[in-house]
Amino acid sequence: xxxxxxxxxxxxxxxxxxxxxxxxxxxxxxxxxxxxxxxxxxxxxxxxxxxxxxxxxxxxxxxxxxxxxxxxxxxxxxxxxxxxxxxxxxxxxxxxxxxxxxxxxxxxxxxxxxxxxxxxxxxxxxxxxxxxxxxxxxxxxxxxxxxxxxxxxxxxxxxxxxxxxxxxxxxxxxxxxxxxxxxxxxxxxxxxxxxxxxxxxxxxxxxxxxxxxxxxxxxxxxxxxxxxxxxxxxxxxxxxxxxxxxxxxxxxxxxxxxxxxxxxxxxxxxxxxxxxxxxxxxxxxxxxxxxxxxxxxxxxxxxxxxxxxxxxxxxxxxxxxxxxxxxxxxxxx
Amino acid sequence: xxxxxxxxxxxxxxxxxxxxxxxxxxxxxxxxxxxxxxxxxxxxxxxxxxxxxxxxxxxxxxxxxxxxxxxxxxxxxxxxxxxxxxxxxxxxxxxxxxxxxxxxxxxxxxxxxxxxxxxxxxxxxxxxxxxxxxxxxxxxxxxxxxxxxxxxxxxxxxxxxxxxxxxxxxxxxxxxxxxxxxxxxxxxxxxxxxxxxxxxxxxxxxxxxxxxxxxxxxxxxxxxxxxxxxxxxxxxxxxxxxxxxxxxxxxxxxxxxxxxxxxxxxxxxxxxxxxxxxxxxxxxxxxxxxxxxxxxxxxxxxxxxxxxxxxxxxxxxxxxxxxxxxxxxxxxxxxxxxxxxxxxxxxxxxxxxxxxxxxxxxxxxxxxxxxxxxxxxxxxxxxxxxxx
Numbered sequence: 001x002x003x004x005x006x007x008x009x010x011x012x013x014x015x016x017x018x019x020x021x022x023x024x025x026x027x028x029x030x031x032x033x034x035x036x037x038x039x040x041x042x043x044x045x046x047x048x049x050x051x052x053x054x055x056x057x058x059x060x061x062x063x064x065x066x067x068x069x070x071x072x073x074x075x076x077x078x079x080x081x082x083x084x085x086x087x088x089x090x091x092x093x094x095x096x097x098x099x100x101x102x103x104x105x106x107x108x109x110x111x112x113x114x115x116x117x118x119x120x121x122x123x124x125x126x127x128x129x130x131x132x133x134x135x136x137x138x139x140x141x142x143x144x145x146x147x148x149x150x151x152x153x154x155x156x157x158x159x160x161x162x163x164x165x166x167x168x169x170x171x172x173x174x175x176x177x178x179x180x181x182x183x184x185x186x187x188x189x190x191x192x193x194x195x196x197x198x199x200x201x202x203x204x205x206x207x208x209x210x211x212x213x214x215x216x217x218x219x220x221x222x223x224x225x226x227x228x229x230x231x232x233x234x235x236x237x238x239x240x241x242x243x244x245x246x247x248x249x250x251x252x253x254x255x256x257x258x259x260x261x262x263x264x265x266x267x268x269x270x271x272x273x274x275x276x277x278x279x280x281x282x283x284x285x286x287x288x289x290x291x292x293x294x295x296x297x298x299x300x301x302x303x304x305x306x307x308x309x310x311x312x313x314x315x316x317x318x319x320x321x322x323x324x325x326x327x328x329x330x331x332x333x
Numbered sequence: 334x335x336x337x338x339x340x341x342x343x344x345x346x347x348x349x350x351x352x353x354x355x356x357x358x359x360x361x362x363x364x365x366x367x368x369x370x371x372x373x374x375x376x377x378x379x380x381x382x383x384x385x386x387x388x389x390x391x392x393x394x395x396x397x398x399x400x401x402x403x404x405x406x407x408x409x410x411x412x413x414x415x416x417x418x419x420x421x422x423x424x425x426x427x428x429x430x431x432x433x434x435x436x437x438x439x440x441x442x443x444x445x446x447x448x449x450x451x452x453x454x455x456x457x458x459x460x461x462x463x464x465x466x467x468x469x470x471x472x473x474x475x476x477x478x479x480x481x482x483x484x485x486x487x488x489x490x491x492x493x494x495x496x497x498x499x500x501x502x503x504x505x506x507x508x509x510x511x512x513x514x515x516x517x518x519x520x521x522x523x524x525x526x527x528x529x530x531x532x533x534x535x536x537x538x539x540x541x542x543x544x545x546x547x548x549x550x551x552x553x554x555x556x557x558x559x560x561x562x563x564x565x566x567x568x569x570x571x572x573x574x575x576x577x578x579x580x581x582x583x584x585x586x587x588x589x590x591x592x593x594x595x596x597x598x599x600x601x602x603x604x605x606x607x608x609x610x611x612x613x614x615x616x617x618x619x620x621x622x623x624x625x626x627x628x629x630x631x632x633x634x635x636x637x638x639x640x641x642x643x644x645x646x647x648x649x650x651x652x653x654x655x656x657x658x659x660x661x662x663x664x665x666x667x668x669x670x671x672x673x674x675x676x677x678x679x680x681x682x683x684x685x686x687x688x689x690x691x692x693x694x695x696x697x698x699x700x701x702x703x704x705x706x707x708x709x710x711x712x713x714x715x716x717x718x719x720x721x
Contacts, residue, residue: 024592024594024596025362058599096542109539113513120504121453121456125547175547207393239655240658241651241654261649261651262656265639265647265649265652267634267638269630276629277655279628280626280662281654281655284662287692312668313668315595
């Protein structure tokens, strides 16, 4: 296994964490676990979701989230995790309320599809609204001047779309040269490109997710956005001794040694079962070898890398805490 | 209640000459594209004139089909050692070009150039989230209209939700429908839409706010676009509705692809329910990349033996590893079975086929053929797993 740098001091200073990844890699689950890990030891963390999928409600097994920050879990050591589901239409109406008095026509406009239409006309508007709300949460302070949230974790759009989402400067070209939303967006640009923000990438040790991760890292670099850590999800334990993997992946498993070992353990198995065990071993070795190639490729990104074990029982709330614990063990703070 | 589902017979589906279109849908990352390609390849080898419309294939899949790249028009797959009874053609959707072509075919040359140069068109044709799904249907309609193929296998865009494929055309058509833009650009006439006075006043305010935020130019571009578009296509809504009709026509079948994971199966459930609500024909569920147990040995016995080897100090690292990885595999298979049984309890009439995972990625015709065999249930894996 390559040596893995855990969570760096730079990452420990980050307050705004975006979690992206190819669809199906477990992005939402790891965003939730990262929130729990960052909250442990008495801190307060806000989880934000922006794609209207109610993913956090699903992983925490709660009712769908409203457009409000509400407590979703307690973290080990007295921390607290809240969650917010940003509804773009509600956020746009909120703006309009601030600057124009729309009264109760808002809801009707929404039903007519007028608000969705406005965000369709200018997809950039959607991203500017979402990142604007995120910035407001990151910057909000209590009366004493302390930040309301020690950290904010966003379940971001998947790797294919994340840079577009975060490239607010580009999104602004969709909007008028002046106006209230534009004024606020300039502050968002500063935050997203600052040391307070990091974009983490969730991947599996498989060809397509690794390729998308490397492409996203290059794209983030190109847009002057900071890639954070690579979170390798669903890592299964390698069972074979490292020196046997290559031969076994090639179909060479010493069946007589396996038979002798099984006999020593008191297992007398029919020949067909032994053959099947050997076949399972070959498949396992092929996978382990492919995973190693993926690891080597990921090393090219030269980013702090954390590995998360596959939870054999599937992902439930208890598994989120286990993943959070594993993140803390690898330095998340 | 038994959790044993009916088995999906893929060969019966693709051999039936009445089957003209097979749509593979499911959430992202479940192996839809590979499934679509493997199915098309199998159909071609069994004698059908087949074309597979892929959306976002891995480069290696294109290579597997012997194509350096897949263009926006079907190309015949011809690789040494691949001599199907029928034919296999493949293409990859280029949504921008499909949209451009559609505009060019329907608008006169002058108006087409006008539309294509419009800034709002550029946004809609590249960034709007429903465009890819809509263009996949548009392309499907075009392929079907040529009559050159008797079976079209369609992969669907890699959205997070399988439902996006059904909803996107409506979203796109309501965005492109001229009504809303007319309201925004001349809100004075909003009253004609049957709005109450107070809402109408609110709408004027909203229109003003939108124009302040987006800028007058964008609204003017959008308005010009919609007018040109409307007179070209006679209303986008009708066109979208017509294209979507193809999915309801006889000869179209849906295959829902899902990995044996909770998220993917939940999406599959939503999709199955939606298809049945809209009376669209569902052929079944492809439970993709399962890990059936091959060796008839219980996890408990395997772990006990592994531990006794470790405790006893007999150095048998290979046998110990074999026992432990077998126990892992049994645990994984049991979990997958539990999840699939839950799906079948919720949807007892949906036929299911389990497709055991290949240990490595597919990168040639032989790999696709292997997946095709697994899809048709004709692998020795299936029979042996019954013993577990």
